[in-house]
Amino acid sequence: MIVENVINEINRSLEVVLTYYKLNRSEVNFEITEPHVKDFGDFSTNICFLLAKKLKKSPNEIADHIVNTILPTSKILINKNGLIEAVSFLNPGFINFKINNKVFVNEFFKEGTNNPKFDTEYKNISNSNELILIEHTSVNPNKALHVGHLRNAIIGDCLYRILRTAGKDVRVINYIDDSGVQVADIIVGFKHAGFSTRINDQELSREKTKFDHYCGNEIYVKTNELYKSRPDLEIKRNTILKELEDPESETSNFTKTIVDRVLKDQLKTCWNLRCRYDLLCFESQIVQSNLWNDIFSILRDKGIIYYEKVGKNSGCWVYKSTKEGEKVLVRSDLTLTYFAKDIPFAVWKLGYLRNPFVYAFYATQWDSSVLYRTKIEKNGSETFESSSDLEKESLIDFNRISKVITIIDSRQERLQNLLVEILGKLGMDSSKYKYLGYEPVILSQSSLDSLGISVKDKNSLHMSGRKGIYIEADMALSNLEERSKAETRNRNPELSEEEIASISKEISISAVRYFFIKFDFGKMITFDIKESLSLEGDTASYIQYAYARGKRVEDKIIEASFLKIQNNLENKFEIMDFSSTEIDLIKHVCRYDIELKQAANNIDPKVLSKYLFQLATLFNNFYEKSPILKEKNVILATYRALILNNTLEILKRCMSIIGISPLKRM
């Protein structure tokens, strides 16, 4: 809050300056930024460059005038108790503001990070009249998650945590495509290619694998290979797809049990990484809900789609986009394309038309929240099976939907563009629909080597579930866990194996989460099992280590009754001279709310991960240069202990938003 106060103060002053020139903010939209050279000051403004044109003077002249004439005479900025200590200007015409560190630090100690004022804005979630829906993960339930899926799930989960912490009401949806070709492929494998379904979970765990891995590695990949030599299987697949349209068919029931087993295993992986969801949406139920029929008639009646009579799309219902060309929605055999099925789901998420679902209990998650699944409403209360089931609008209040965020591989951006176009033409506020596209995760040469795949003329390769080119999420995580176990054991020989295992688990989860959010969405990630999951440098471990060291000091302070913090400190702030290390750390701690807001506004977790890493760096600096237990000056030591407390608090908050475990030992 303090940093924001300073910015507001500068803002006000500059607006007063503008009135001196008989101008206002809308005419001169100046900015207040932080100069990258520390000596210039804490904040600076470009106002003189903007005024130069209007006043026909050089920026330097104007800066001189503002700093030496307007500001001193109007007495608006610099006063003895204010947070701004000095204003100066520098070629080519920046005005720089320097914070009065003593006043600032004084404010910091008074306010602290535990003061509710620190994030008052973020408290009234339940009163919010806005609701944000995030869809993420959405992996086809025919295989285990690979590291590419992790990028999706972790971005989504971090966004959920960021928006929640920033005071937004958020629900998370996981879309389960249980009636598509990919699921049909493994059903073909089970029913017609002789693969066994009888392997039960005990047998699987004896083989150190899970049902989702079994389906992905054995059934999905091998069935796809069989299609080459056995075209009859492809015909069987089409039959299965048809049969899946009838929810009461034997095939549907069989598929349901398979999908459920895979899904439960996929969720184990997601939960293991501390992702959580509110609702599972099954595609089969969107289809059964007949939402498509409602939308189809609107699309047809409004002339948004048309029936093609000639040419390659003859016999199909087609949407024609001016920008993106034509897209078939209904095939000539009357089945829907993948794209068409996406429309009712998007429309449902935006809260238009009716809501055909009630929500049934599915599972209790790692954070003890309940995960629900969609269930078609038939005739009121008869659909309820248990007391845990929820009423229609109690999980998602569609009247409050303000934004729908879909996290999706950027290869699907074109279709998402089309979707947004159609939503607009249907008369919906398509600006509420945001798809967040991220570039895929690809495999490095050494990752490919470890899979025994060799590719000519390339040093990386896209993953493919169908071709068996991927690194499984569970594998990557357990690999990292083994490495951190060795490291933890080495550093803490006195700990029991259980403790080492639990610590290593937290370290590896944190490392994976941090790794997948620190890149820009627009950058491909080349995944390398060794280099990507490092434990040194710009990693979660670095941050955890900083926290653990700090926590250790804090514990020792308490154990030794070393200091009675907060006693006898009133009004002594002025006499202390804090080092630049300490002041830099305090200032950074005070930026927490600004950074959180920015991460929320930009819908970008990377903002927060950068902030957190820098915070840990400044803390490590402080740790080296400002000893507490060894400091002989008791007052100074007490202040440092306060800085420590506050920093640890913000570190912890920030870490929990990204999903990095604050460990006391590691």
Next chain:
RNA sequence: GGGUUCAUAGUUCAGCAUGGAUAGAAUGACUGCCUGCGGAGCAGCUGGUCGAGGGUUCAAAUCCCUCUGGACCCGCCA
């Protein structure tokens, strides 16, 4: 062919939305620092014509155009 997107230090990346002063990290290499509040750390050193060219501007890594190179999309697949 049409479109989207990326290109910044040896390597992996921030910074680009909203132009601003001397372009930042991490890693690698090299040098110091543990009987010290935990060395998964700290300090130092090395490393850049911001892919190329043009334009707009007082000012361009950032905005616009062209080109080069990579990735992706353009299906009655999902």
